[in-house]
Each structure stands twice: as C-alpha cells, then as structure tokens.
Amino acid sequence: MEIEIATLGGYEEVGRQMTAVRAGDDIVIFDMGLNLSKVLIHDNVETEKMHSLDLIDMGAIPDDRVMSELEGDVQAIVPTHGHLDHIAGIPKLAHRYDAPIVGSPYTIELVRQQIEDEGKFQVDNDLVKMQAGGTMAIGDSEQVEMEFVNVTHSIIDAINPVLHTPEGAIVYGLDKRLDHTPVIGDPIDMDRFREIGRQDEGVLCYIEDCTNAGRKGRTPSEAYAKKHVEDTLTSMEDYSGGIVATTFSSHIARVKTLVEYAREIGRQPILLGRSMEKYSGTAERLDFVDFQDDIGMYGHRKSVNRAFKRIMKEGKGNFLPIVTGHQGEPRAMLTRMGRGETPYEMDDGDKIVFSASVIPEPTNEGQRYQSEQLLRMQGARIYDDIHVSGHLREEGHYEMLDALQPQHLIPGHQTLKGRSPYVDLATSQGYKLGRDVHVTQNGSVIQLVE
Numbered sequence: 457m458e459i460e461i462a463t464l465g466g467y468e469e470v471g472r473q474m475t476a477v478r479a480g481d482d483i484v485i486f487d488m489g490l491n492l493s494k495v496l497i498h499d500n501v502e503t504e505k506m507h508s509l510d511l512i513d514m515g516a517i518p519d520d521r522v523m524s525e526l527e528g529d530v531q532a533i534v535p536t537h538g539h540l541d542h543i544a545g546i547p548k549l550a551h552r553y554d555a556p557i558v559g560s561p562y563t564i565e566l567v568r569q570q571i572e573d574e575g576k577f578q579v580d581n582d583l584v585k586m587q588a589g590g591t592m593a594i595g596d597s598e599q600v601e602m603e604f605v606n607v608t609h610s611i612i613d614a615i616n617p618v619l620h621t622p623e624g625a626i627v628y629g630l631d632k633r634l635d636h637t638p639v640i641g642d643p644i645d646m647d648r649f650r651e652i653g654r655q656d657e658g659v660l661c662y663i664e665d666c667t668n669a670g671r672k673g674r675t676p677s678e679a680y681a682k683k684h685v686e687d688t689l690t691s692m693e694d695y696s697g698g699i700v701a702t703t704f705s706s707h708i709a710r711v712k713t714l715v716e717y718a719r720e721i722g723r724q725p726i727l728l729g730r731s732m733e734k735y736s737g738t739a740e741r742l743d744f745v746d747f748q749d750d751i752g753m754y755g756h757r758k759s760v761n762r763a764f765k766r767i768m769k770e771g772k773g774n775f776l777p778i779v780t781g782h783q784g785e786p787r788a789m790l791t792r793m794g795r796g797e798t799p800y801e802m803d804d805g806d807k808i809v810f811s812a813s814v815i816p817e818p819t820n821e822g823q824r825y826q827s828e829q830l831l832r833m834q835g836a837r838i839y840d841d842i843h844v845s846g847h848l849r850e851e852g853h854y855e856m857l858d859a860l861q862p863q864h865l866i867p868g869h870q871t872l873k874g875r876s877p878y879v880d881l882a883t884s885q886g887y888k889l890g891r892d893v894h895v896t897q898n899g900s901v902i903q904l905v906e
C-alpha cells in the first residue's frame with residue numbers, strides 16, 4: 457500500500473498545525489490550526505469574516521492547496537485537542553473536504569463553537585465524537601483503521617491518533633507530555649504505545665512535537681504545578697487585600713487547582729473573561745469538572761463589571777478572581793485591570809499570580825511586559841511562572857522512541873531551528889537525517905512506501 461505524508465502547516469512555525477496521511481486511496485488529515493500571532497500583529501482583524509485565501513496569504517492558516525496532489529479521498533479530519541493552533545483553521549478549511557471531523561468529546565465541543573462563530577463559510581461536516589481508546593475504520597479497504605491513544609497535555613481530553621495500515625502504524629504525536637499524575641483525566645497510555653511499537657508491522661512513521669525538544673530532563677507533571685500553586689496561594693493566607701490569578705483559559709486542570717486553593721485560603725473564586733467562561737463552562741457541561749454552584753463565571757462586559765463592583769463592595773479579601781490575560785493580550789481582563797478600565801481597584805501590595813509562562817515570541821513578550829508594568833505602577837506585586845509546560849522535553853522524546861521504535865521520524869510543531877535539537881537527539885539513537893529523519897517544510901509531500 458502506498459503511504460504518503462503531506463506536511464502542510466506547523467513545519468516552519470509553532471502554529472497552524474496540519475498534516476495529511478495517505479494510505480492507499482484513503483487520506484486522513486490531522487489538525488487544522490491557526491497561527492494566532494500572524495493575526496494579532498494586524499490591528500482590528502476579524503478572522504470570522506475573512507476568506508481562507510487571505511488567511512493563507514497572511515500565514516495564519518495552513519496552505520492546503522498541495523492536497524490536490526494526493527491521489528485519494530479525505531475520509532476524516534482529526535483535531536488532536538482543542539488548542540487554537542490545532543482547531544481554529546477548521547472553520548476556514550474543513551468545508552472543502554467531504555469528510556467528518558472526528559475528535560474526543562471536549563475537542564469536538566470546542567470545534568462546534570468555532571464553527572458556530574464562523575461568519576464567512578458554512579461548515580456542514582459531521583462532528584463525530586470518539587473517546588481515547590476508540591477505533592474507527594477508514595475508507596472501504598478494510599485495511600486501514602484509526603485509533604485514539606490517551607495522552608496528557610495542557611488541555612483536557614487530548615489524544616494522539618494512530619493510523620494502522622498494512623505497512624505499519626503512523627503515529628501522530630502532537631501535543632503531549634508524559635504525565636503519570638494529571639490533575640484531571642487518565643495518565644498517558646504508555647502501555648498502549650509500547651504495544652503498538654511491538655506489533656508485527658511495527659511503527660512505520662512517528663510525527664513528533666518538537667516544541668521543547670532542546671530542553672534537558674523531563675517535563676514535570678501537572679501535580680507539580682498544583683503543588684506550586686498551593687505553596688504560592690497558602691503563603692498569602694494572611695493577606696487581606698487583593699489577589700488575582702491568571703492562566704490559560706483552556707487549561708481546565710490549572711483553573712481547577714486555582715479554584716481549589718482559592719477556597720483553601722478562604723476566598724471565593726470567580727472566573728472572569730469571555731474565554732474563561734467558554735472553556736470552563738464547556739468542561740463543566742461535559743462533566744470533566746465540578747466547580748460547585750457558588751462559583752461565579754462571567755464573560756460579558758456588563759456581568760464582569762457587576763462582579764467587580766460586588767468584589768469592591770464586599771471586600772477584595774473575600775475573593776480570588778481568576779481572569780484572562782496571562783500573555784498580556786491587549787483586550788484581556790488582566791490587561792484591562794492594569795489600565796484601570798474595570799471597577800477593580802489595585803492597592804499597594806496586591807498580588808498577581810501568573811500561572812503561565814510567557815510564550816517566547818516577541819509580540820507576546822512585549823505585551824506581557826507592558827501588562828506587568830501597568831499593574832506594577834498601581835502597586836501590584838507579580839508572581840510569575842507558576843507553571844509546567846504541556847510539551848515533552850528530551851527524556852520524553854527518548855521514552856517515546858523506545859516505546860514506538862519507529863522506522864521513520866518527522867519532527868514537527870517547530871521552526872527549522874526549533875527542530876534541530878530533535879534531529880540531534882534522533883541521530884544519537886541511530887537515526888539518520890535524510891534517510892529516516894525527514895525535516896520538511898510546509899507544503900512538502902514525503903513518499904514513505906511506493
């Protein structure tokens with residue numbers, strides 16, 4: 457059976473991930489992401505109303521035109537998890553393919569919301585939920601099957617899809633860390649990866665997330681971040697002024713931890729900001745988390761302002777607002793608080809907890825700097841980097857290679873420079889650049905089996 461892999465997006469950047477695998481007559485697309493930094497750099501761009509080709513020209517979504525070179529039918533579009541660099545291209549591109557969108561339940565709910573917000577295209581693809589551990593026949597050959605393996609990442613319900621073919625398995629390895637003690641959900645299913653690696657046909661190809669490939673050691677578990685949050689917040693137990701926390705809205709495990717320790721130190725947690733409400737509300741509806749009835753969750757401007765007024769009236773010391781704005785995004789809640797645009801008034805000594813690291817990208821770094829300075833000018837104290845990454849470091853990469861023993865490797869989810877440490881690591885394990893390690897660019901097609 458012929459096997460081809462088209463690397464469409466995320467091979468020259470972190471963002472707009474998209475990869476297509478053709479096995480015989482059948483094609484499966486993994487991820488259709490958006491590179492948000494290419495959008496935010498322009499003022500007042502409303503992507504909802506934009507045409508795909510304009511977004512492709514901006515470098516914001518994958519250029520999928522090379523798909524016409526693949527001789528087969530797309531049978532499924534498979535987002536691996538709900539981060540925007542994996543799903544936010546779907547409203548712009550999925551309608552071009554007569555195929556269902558297949559993902560884990562939480563991912564599919566977020567995809568549904570993306571499609572509902574789309575203002576230019578009608579996206580009618582079927583939305584199909586499949587749990588980790590589930591399998592699905594691909595096409596009519598009865599020779600290709602897709603399986604979801606449970607993985608752990610900085611968003612709940614992440615999976616790695618595996619395409620089983622007569623030539624061996626193709627494992628799409630974006631995005632994960634090896635977490636054996638996650639705060640929500642099951643540990644990463646390393647047993648299953650080892651089984652797949654030891655099947656008769658073995659693993660033909662492994663596509664790997666190189667985000668942290670150059671970092672030594674092991675990415676800590678979410679349980680470690682939980683301890684760090686506990687240590688930070690309980691140290692503030694005697695402080696009676698304002699404490700505000702911020703993290704990735706989609707990082708439900710972290711939001712849960714912040715909610716838990718807010719209560720532990722006698723404060724009522726309140727989630728504020730549009731995406732806080734969206735991601736946490738969705739997680740609660742799907743029973744991933746139970747925040748209890750008394751938690752406030754507000755997204756719209758008016759209800760947010762009402763909540764802030766209540767906090768100021770009843771005393772800041774009784775509350776712990778968990779807000780958007782961990783990267784200093786100009787329109788997010790914390791940035792607006794820094795600019796004094798909300799009814800929340802900062803006092804000298806108030807504490808701001810960033811349960812996030814700065815995404816190392818000049819726009820982010822500048823915006824985050826600006827946000828912190830504005831908060832400091834009002835007397836706030838900053839606690840930063842109360843966080844662990846969602847991506848593998850070196851030791852995780854060694855472990856995955858050992859488990860899967862793949863014949864071919866395609867490093868992804870990074871720039872050319874960002875992938876080079878992974879090439880070194882793979883080389884140290886007996887792989888060879890150009891022979892079985894394939895460093896590609898967006899729009900390349902690799903033929904693995906002729």
Ligand SMILES: [Zn+2]
Nearest residue numbers: 537539609631
């Ligand atoms: Zn991700």
